[in-house]
Amino acid sequence: MKIGIVIPAHNEEQYLPTCLQSVQRAIQELRDYHVEVLVVLDSCMDQSRSIVQEYQVNWIECNYACVGKARDLGIRYLITQGVTWIACTDADSHVNPDWLVCQMQHQPTDAICGIVMLDDFSHLSMLKKQRYLSHYQDQMNHQHIHGANLSFTVDAYIQAGGFEPTPCHEDVLLIQKFIKQYCHITWSNLVRVTTSSRLIARAPQGLSHFLNEL
Template sequence: MIGIVIPACNEEQYLEKCLHHIRLAIQALPTLSQEVRVLVVLDSCNDQSLEIVQNAGVEYLQCNFGCVGKARDLGVRHLIDSGATWIACTDADTWVDTQWLLQQINHQPADAICGVVEVDSWQNFSILTRKNYLAHYQDVMNHPHIHGANLSFSSNAYLQTGGFEALCCHEDVDLIQRMLKLNLKIIWSNLVRVKTSSRLNARAPEGFSSFLHQLEIASSPIK
């Protein structure tokens, strides 16, 4: 069984679209493919995220961690206990590619797969910020990037490394670094793709949105 884990903290603006694209990725799998279970971990939500998940008929857990590392770990371990052998992680403000799951299957055998992200829109940023970002980001096979919004792994590899730590940011990087120390097989693929929001109000203090915001500041001309 494949398990998909989506942490969410007040994501009513994006969550419905996220779940729609997850459904499209599941529908793109071969008819005789294995079961896929989707789990949203609602962490400290006080908006309409719960109602959106319920209306979508998607499984969910609720917690009040205020910590993405703990929320991801809760969801991953719940699905592993339910029989999942492969876990795919994304974020609630992210829209997976239709081939997202299929490409993960095509990359097997693997202990983990690090995919790439695209920014959904550059309208909030300057032309120079976009240019600097694209110069930095390597959208190629064997890229060096790690994103919790596009990270998947086997249940065995997750348990072997001890899982996501209780970190409020960089929990994804921490997990992969521990996998590397164990010489696990990690595939760095630009065929496993997602688009993520370009919002400026970051949930994680040093996450992707914060990175874009800091890049915008650095790209602004000094007055």
């Protein structure tokens, strides 16, 4: 199995170094697998490209301002490089050291929906924190879907037609297509990612929107 990691980034210079460090550590924890990392720089006007170059990670650029199109672009590029398993995360997130190890432990499966943890609760009101914790299921067989922690086989992705070219909810739409084509989906809380709890969104109606609406 050849693994491809896709990281879309839109002006993420603040978070990108931590993201790339965590991904590199996760790769080091994995044995006997070839892993390709690709950052998709989407309409970046900051220092994101310089950071990616500093970490010697492969990158491509686009001007979509659309996370669904950016993810799909990166995945289809990695498919041409021969990857058979795709792992998605986001530039404002950092993965656990055993992120890839746990994905391999869940094989065989068509897709894995992992969970995300918020990096900081301090700027959230007590009510927002309580509502979030009461909503979120940190357990196996949860039903949460996050583009920041989503992985799948290339075969399932191609059969589903890929991510929809939408600025949000591309992750949910993909899983819905997987379900319709009877893919085996693993809902795991062992595959873990920590993500930004910022309230100013990059993607409309994403996690920031959810936090604001609590």
